[in-house]
Amino acid sequence: MSDDRDDRYALADQLRLPPGPVRLADLPTDATPVLDGDKAGGQRALAALGEELADLQERMYAHAYTGGARRVLVVLQGMDTSGKGGVVEKAIGLLSPNGLRITSFKKPTEEELGHDFLWRIDRALPGPGVVGVFDRSHYEDVLVHKVHELVDEPELERRYEAINAWEKSLVETGTIVLKCFLHISADTQRERLLARLDDPDKQWKFKPGDVDERQHWRDYQRAYETALERCHTDAAPWYVIPADRKWYRNWAVARLLLDALRGMELDWPAPDYDVAEQRARLEADSDA
Amino acid sequence: MSDDRDDRYALADQLRLPPGPVRLADLPTDATPVLDGDKAGGQRALAALGEELADLQERMYAHAYTGGARRVLVVLQGMDTSGKGGVVEKAIGLLSPNGLRITSFKKPTEEELGHDFLWRIDRALPGPGVVGVFDRSHYEDVLVHKVHELVDEPELERRYEAINAWEKSLVETGTIVLKCFLHISADTQRERLLARLDDPDKQWKFKPGDVDERQHWRDYQRAYETALERCHTDAAPWYVIPADRKWYRNWAVARLLLDALRGMELDWPAPDYDVAEQRARLEADSDA
Numbered sequence: 056m057s058d059d060r061d062d063r064y065a066l067a068d069q070l071r072l073p074p075g076p077v078r079l080a081d082l083p084t085d086a087t088p089v090l091d092g093d094k095a096g097g098q099r100a101l102a103a104l105g106e107e108l109a110d111l112q113e114r115m116y117a118h119a120y121t122g123g124a125r126r127v128l129v130v131l132q133g134m135d136t137s138g139k140g141g142v143v144e145k146a147i148g149l150l151s152p153n154g155l156r157i158t159s160f161k162k163p164t165e166e167e168l169g170h171d172f173l174w175r176i177d178r179a180l181p182g183p184g185v186v187g188v189f190d191r192s193h194y195e196d197v198l199v200h201k202v203h204e205l206v207d208e209p210e211l212e213r214r215y216e217a218i219n220a221w222e223k224s225l226v227e228t229g230t231i232v233l234k235c236f237l238h239i240s241a242d243t244q245r246e247r248l249l250a251r252l253d254d255p256d257k258q259w260k261f262k263p264g265d266v267d268e269r270q271h272w273r274d275y276q277r278a279y280e281t282a283l284e285r286c287h288t289d290a291a292p293w294y295v296i297p298a299d300r301k302w303y304r305n306w307a308v309a310r311l312l313l314d315a316l317r318g319m320e321l322d323w324p325a326p327d328y329d330v331a332e333q334r335a336r337l338e339a340d341s342d343a
Numbered sequence: 344m345s346d347d348r349d350d351r352y353a354l355a356d357q358l359r360l361p362p363g364p365v366r367l368a369d370l371p372t373d374a375t376p377v378l379d380g381d382k383a384g385g386q387r388a389l390a391a392l393g394e395e396l397a398d399l400q401e402r403m404y405a406h407a408y409t410g411g412a413r414r415v416l417v418v419l420q421g422m423d424t425s426g427k428g429g430v431v432e433k434a435i436g437l438l439s440p441n442g443l444r445i446t447s448f449k450k451p452t453e454e455e456l457g458h459d460f461l462w463r464i465d466r467a468l469p470g471p472g473v474v475g476v477f478d479r480s481h482y483e484d485v486l487v488h489k490v491h492e493l494v495d496e497p498e499l500e501r502r503y504e505a506i507n508a509w510e511k512s513l514v515e516t517g518t519i520v521l522k523c524f525l526h527i528s529a530d531t532q533r534e535r536l537l538a539r540l541d542d543p544d545k546q547w548k549f550k551p552g553d554v555d556e557r558q559h560w561r562d563y564q565r566a567y568e569t570a571l572e573r574c575h576t577d578a579a580p581w582y583v584i585p586a587d588r589k590w591y592r593n594w595a596v597a598r599l600l601l602d603a604l605r606g607m608e609l610d611w612p613a614p615d616y617d618v619a620e621q622r623a624r625l626e627a628d629s630d631a
Contacts, residue, residue: 245625249625249626252625266625337536
């Protein structure tokens with residue numbers, strides 16, 4: 056267990072989006088709040104969270120076995136190359152796959168398009184006791200759709216409201232919704248796209264369409280500003296993770312998740328059977 | 344990378360169920376074929392597989408991005424406490440959560456019962472490039488259902504055939520189906536159930552119904568013998584994993600999965616775009 060329970064909410068306080076109008080240009084992409092150090096230190100700090108993360112994850116999972124409804128939904132959003140997949144691999148990878156449900160949202164299918172935008176999202180929610188992770192999410196429907204003007208303003212307005220109502224319901228019924236915007240600079244994106252082109256092991260990750268989308272960088276930043284502002288609620292606030300440094304980004308998401316799980320204050324559930332009686336049954340059963 | 348490519352199929356050869364009538368009592372639960380050593384050595388051997396497993400998993404995932412259809416389905420079966428969850432946590436946990444789909448099959452829902460037994464199984468299959476893991480599976484429908492006589496013999500016969508045809512189709516369309524029976528002794532099960540009762544952190548895993556089911560141990564062994572025998576096909580053979588030692592069990596499943604992935608001989612896919620052209624586009628785009 057780590058020894059830093061005193062600063063339980065220090066990170067959340069620092070990364071939580073401030074209230075009011077959002078200007079992403081004013082929020083740092085390369086800062087490392089709360090965690091001093093460098094890459095090696097950050098990777099060690101991340102690894103050090105693993106044991107407690109897995110322990111608390113299992114406690115939540117155990118509670119679901121005895122009727123508990125608590126669960127966590129981590130929503131990862133960010134520009135291409137901001138590291139959503141990297142967070143899943145390095146931070147979420149510290150948890151046990153048993154109590155995880157990860158959904159990577161792609162372009163909607165025909166069937167999905169036949170329903171309102173939250174339909175497919177709803178079907179991907181984690182069950183009781185499970186940590187769910189969305190790699191992209193319902194926010195794409197107010198980002199891509201706004202940038203490419205696929206829907207009009209009244210429809211966007213309707214969606215912000217629908218998102219807020221939907222997330223509020225989740226929270227009211229036992230889910231912690233941890234929304235992380237992985238914030239990178241345009242320069243970082245270019246460097247990472249170039250790195251993909253340079254490395255034969257990574258060329259598969261590159262799509263020419265990524266460069267097309269990059270032409271809309273400022274429009275996307277504006278769409279994010281509106282979405283973050285409109286959907287920053289008490290029930291489900293946004294956290295803005297400086298994500299130019301991968302080691303910081305991974306640690307910060309893992310640490311926010313750890314803090315969320317700690318906040319549930321879950322003991323191991325008490326058995327709903329008589330332990331001595333069951334022990335006697337098993338011991339009598341000397342050879343099945 | 345490990346240095347043991349020479350014995351690529353040595354483990355598979357040893358653990359593959361022999362042809363002919365199956366007698367589980369003749370198959371060891373506490374042996375450690377191919378891997379000499381002890382718990383600490385076994386855990387090191389398991390950890391040593393992680394890097395290559397994740398690398399090959401990512402190659403398969405990359406191929407799906409460029410139209411590849413290859414994928415792997417790991418089917419985990421075994422008596423209560425045989426370690427299906429432990430294999431997921433310790434062996435499958437070495438892979439990246441990005442390209443994993445894990446399904447733990449519980450008692451069917453009303454909707455699931457409204458369809459043939461393979462309906463819900465089919466819906467849980469991994470997509471292209473993904474490693475799927477079934478913690479329990481369609482085999483429950485020829486195990487629990489046989490032991491508790493929930494269906495008659497002709498229906499069981501129909502199911503064995505249906506399973507074989509279904510698995511054959513999967514294999515023919517690009518899936519490796521890796522079926523692992525985690526084989527423990529009745530004594531090991533009793534010890535593990537008692538250990539759950541003794542540990543307040545594990546009492547939630549214990550259900551009095553586990554002791555009831557244990558009364559049917561011999562019936563379950565017989566049901567497994569028939570299922571293993573009837574569904575041991577060239578397309579999708581069974582592997583019997585000695586599972587009394589957790590460290591061996593975890594290593595053996597990881598190693599069989601590694602051998603399966605190696606067998607695909609996947610290079611990184613070649614880019615389907617002009618690298619120099621894309622690099623020029625990005626460099627021209629000095630400030631998005």
